[in-house]
Amino acid sequence: MESISDKRTSTKSRSQDDTRQALNVSGLRITNQRALILEVIRQGKGHMDADEVYRQAREKQPRLSLSTVYRTLQTLKNLELIEELHFDEEHHHYEIKSPTKHHHLVCLGCGKVVEFECPMSQKIRENVSLENGFLVIDEEVRMRGYCPECRQNNE
Numbered sequence: 001m002e003s004i005s006d007k008r009t010s011t012k013s014r015s016q017d018d019t020r021q022a023l024n025v026s027g028l029r030i031t032n033q034r035a036l037i038l039e040v041i042r043q044g045k046g047h048m049d050a051d052e053v054y055r056q057a058r059e060k061q062p063r064l065s066l067s068t069v070y071r072t073l074q075t076l077k078n079l080e081l082i083e084e085l086h087f088d089e090e091h092h093h094y095e096i097k098s099p100t101k102h103h104h105l106v107c108l109g110c111g112k113v114v115e116f117e118c119p120m121s122q123k124i125r126e127n128v129s130l131e132n133g134f135l136v137i138d139e140e141v142r143m144r145g146y147c148p149e150c151r152q153n154n155e
Helices: 004-025 032-043 050-060 066-078 120-132 148-153
Strands: 082-085 093-096 103-107 113-116 142-145
Touching: 032 050, 032 066, 032 093, 050 066, 066 082, 066 093
Parallel strands: 103 142
Antiparallel strands: 082 093, 103 113
C-alpha cells in the first residue's frame, strides 16, 4: 500500500517529468534553470509576475539570476509553453498554457485575477472572422471591475 509520503513523491516526480518532457518536445536543451522556472509557474497559485517566479525559483537555486528568469520566460513564451498576460501596464504575468480557452476578471481594487470560461467567445470569434474576412487566430477577454471583497469594503 502506498503511503501519503510516497504519493507526494510520486506526484512531484510526475510533475517534474511533465516539465522536462514539455521542454524536450520543444527541442530545447533541458537545463536545470529552465525546468525549475517552468515548474515554478506550473505549481504557482494564480498568475505570477517575473519577480515572483524569481523569488520562488531562488529558494531552490540561490545562484539563479533575474536576467536568466527573464530570458527563460521569453523562451518559454516563444515555445508556447506559457502565456504572457498583461493585466496592467506595470507587470506581465505568466501562466502555463492551458489546453482550454479561458478569460480573466481583474479587480481594480486589490488586483485579484479570476479565470472564467466563456464558450460564447468562440462563436463571436467565428462571426467576426466571417463578417470581416479576417483570420482571427486568438482572442482574449478581460473584464475589469471590483471583486465582492472590495465592493463590500467600499460600502
